[in-house]
Amino acid sequence: MSAEQKRQLEQQLWNIANSLRGKMDADDFRDYILGFIFYKYLSEKMELYANQLLAEDGTTYVKLNEQSEEGRAFLEAIKEESIQKLGFFLKPFELFKEIVRRGQTKSEEEGESNFILGDLANILNHIEQSTMGTDSEEDFNRLFEDIDLTSSKLGRTESAKNALIVKVLEHLNVIDFQLENIEADVLGDAYEYLIGQFASGAGKKAGEFYTPQQVSKILAKLVTTGKTKLKSVYDPTCGSGSLLLRVAKEVKEVSNFYGQELNRTTYNLARMNMILHDVHYRKFDIRQDDTLEHPQHLDKRFEAIVANPPFSAQWSANPLHISDDRFSQYGRLAPGSKADFAFVQHMVHHLAENGTMAVVIAHGVLFRGGAEGHIREHLIADKNYLDAVIGLPANIFYGTSIPTAILVFKKCRENPNDILFIDASTHYEKGKNQNTLRDSDIGKIVQTYRERLVEEKYSYRATLEEVKASEYNLNIPRYVDTFAEEEDIDLQQIAEQLKALNTNIASSDATIAAFCQQLNIATPF
Template sequence: MSEDQKKQLEQQLWNIANTLRGKMNADEFRDYILGFIFFKYLAEKMELYANSILEQDGLKFRTIDDTTPEGKVYIEAIREESLDKLGYFLKPNELFSEIAKRGNSDLEGVSNFIIEDLQKILINIQQSTMGTESEDDFDNLFEDMDLNSTKLGKTPEARNDIISKVLFHLDQIDFKLENTELDVLGDAYEYLIGQFASGAGKKAGEFYTPQEVSKILAKIVTTGKSKLKSVYDPTCGSGSLLLRVAKEVSEVSNFYGQEMNRTTYNLARMNMILHDVHYRKFDIKQEDTLEHPQHLDKQFEAIVANPPFSANWSANPLFTSDDRFSQYGKLAPSSKADFAFVQHMIHHLAENGTMALVLPHGALFRGGAEQHIRKYLIEDRNYLDTVIGLPANIFYGTSIPTCIMVYKKCRENPEDVLFIDASQHFDKVKNQNVLREEHIDKIIETYRNRTEEDKYSKRATLAEITINDYNLNIPRYVDTFEAEDSIDIDAIANDIKALETKIADTDKILADFCSQLNIATPF
């Protein structure tokens, strides 16, 4: 598929999404359109897999009549295979295209009221997984799609009409799932999530990290590696950051994540499945990461995160005996959880691993407990590897400048910390600052080669950082001062004298004109 065709598909999906907008906010119609797209994906995946099983019998899945004894045998065999391979099951009459046709049928005697049937199908998908390995991955996956909500229409007929219309338009689109080399739908899904984030204001940070920032984090944690045993995101949002890491290597064996928001947690699981990540390869939990961690017994080769900036947390004194925090002697302040996330991630980092996370600039220089934690990480552990300053206004919903901190337990360059000031390298697009490919490449090349460049990057020794009392504010290490041009005082004095002479000459000419006109001079 060409780039133009890909953009055309993305625009088609966005146009369909907008048919649902009505009186709904971005969050609400996002959940409906992404849910419908996901249902279409599951149905087409189901049909492709079932047809591959039935090929030797010369049959097609949608033609099987499950009311006949023979049909029941086929359906049951396919169900078993499907639950093991795909993790879920759909009957032939539950396929997306079948329900889309019924909703848009004008045949006499055929009802096109599909809301109840569609709701049952979505519930059946979830129930088909009960008692299987994939049960947790599909549990309540469609709970945010209330097809009887008045936000879709005041009457059942109006709701049925809009849903039928959306299904019809989606049914016309070929997601090309049979071509396993292409991830057309996955890319389009990511595009839609990005579009919804751009209109979600402050809420966008709950589920989306801009692709440019995701790309930087992903390239950092995969440096020098072609395969990863595991990748983890403790605040995974829609899962986009985990999936971005997978694009940088040939294989990721396992994906792990945790997300507090229930709706966003559902979105993350959908995103994983829709990107063809097998249900056995991902483990995403729904809980507060700091208060109720779900993967405490595991360590990960790559860790990435964009935690909520300076969030509140309990900072409960009981956490001083928690393995994640006990060695530091102090907890991050309750009003700023930034370093609580750092400590949590360090705890999960494998000895050969790399972690990279986005933080607000204040985390680099604030005093108190945060300074104490920075000192421990640098002086006692020597885990801090790189600090990268990003431009302001590149995240949806906040204009504050941010930074990326990179930590490793076994550092290749333990004698210094690399500082990169990329804060002035961006393009402005409308009200948002954007990192272009050349800006990303410059950051990554500087990081990987640890090159020093005047006014851009500097390798600071641990002694320098100690002298600065563990203040990591980037201008302390990367000098970006631009000296102003020197001023020639004598030349300026001569210019002033020449100007005064010119003014005096002009005054004489004006006085002469006034005399000739027999009027008073203005001076």
């Protein structure tokens, strides 16, 4: 599929979402449209796989007679293979195109579309139930819970709700997802596009589930520097999973994906996103819970860690945490009103000896004192884990206009005697509502980091002694001098210009006064 065809698919899906949403809140409709796209994907994946299994028998999945003994035998065999290979199972009559066909059929009595909401709810429930007791159960458990087909948001009457859902499914049904084209992750990319579009209109809530692709790209390139394969990648605040998937685009292979997400709806979105990108259910482990209070992967260490945690979030800062292996060696906990360093400590704990982590933080993390200053000093002076500090432009994140920075940590640093500071805060394209990092801006950041380049007014390698002399304050202007001297002003020249202006004004006034006298009117001065 060409880039233009891919763009058209993305636009088609977004147009469907916009045209059918009506007066429903964008956040609510997002759950429906993304959920139905996912259901269509599972259906086509199921049918494609079943047809491959049935090819030698000269039949197709939808032609199986589920009432015959032979048909039931085929279904049992296909179910067993499907659960093992795909992680789920759908019967022929449960396929997306079949429910659409039933919805398009008009009832003889009313002349309206057949009522399919009950069947649709059962099908989505059956998909989840098909995984019970299997290795994929956790990945599909309650996956469709946000698709409430009884909600009044869909319409005032059952008929109105049914009509809307039938219309949505009809529009999606005509789009070819091209699942046979295994080289092109067409649908996965289109899904990412939709998530991004919903995020751009979600205001402050967008930060809960989506990191702008431009920032994701930087983080992904930083943690994959020098590597073509990764054993594992982890995001402790994974949102929709977009950042994890972005890392996979930078290397040939990622063996395993790990993540944790607090918000239940966003957690469901992350699992769908993984499956839609054809990540096998055995290769990802996404958990739902509070990362700081109830970490789910404590026994694991990861080769790459990326995160965009909520800025200055609150957490319990419970004194019991001081005995937690993640925090115990620091002697201080991050303040309850600002969990930024708690997330950093959590990530450092999970970082493998040969790993790299990159985390987005608000600027206050760079210089605030108290417990945060103590933790910062420990990470630099005692552990020497901090590899780089990268300042980003303001207003590039959804829901906040504050400038941010990226901290890069390594436990085994190739350059243990200095810390690289990059000030990329003025390198961006200004937008009406939001600023954008261009490819050239991203490339400059990544190249500067990888080659540890020093450039006047852009980057600087500060020795550990310099950082110590600044009392471990990481405020970027302390190290990258961006001061621009103003041009000298020739006061004599300015005085002569003013004198000439006054002469011109006096001449003009005299001309105007002469005209006024001729017209026998008062002068305006």
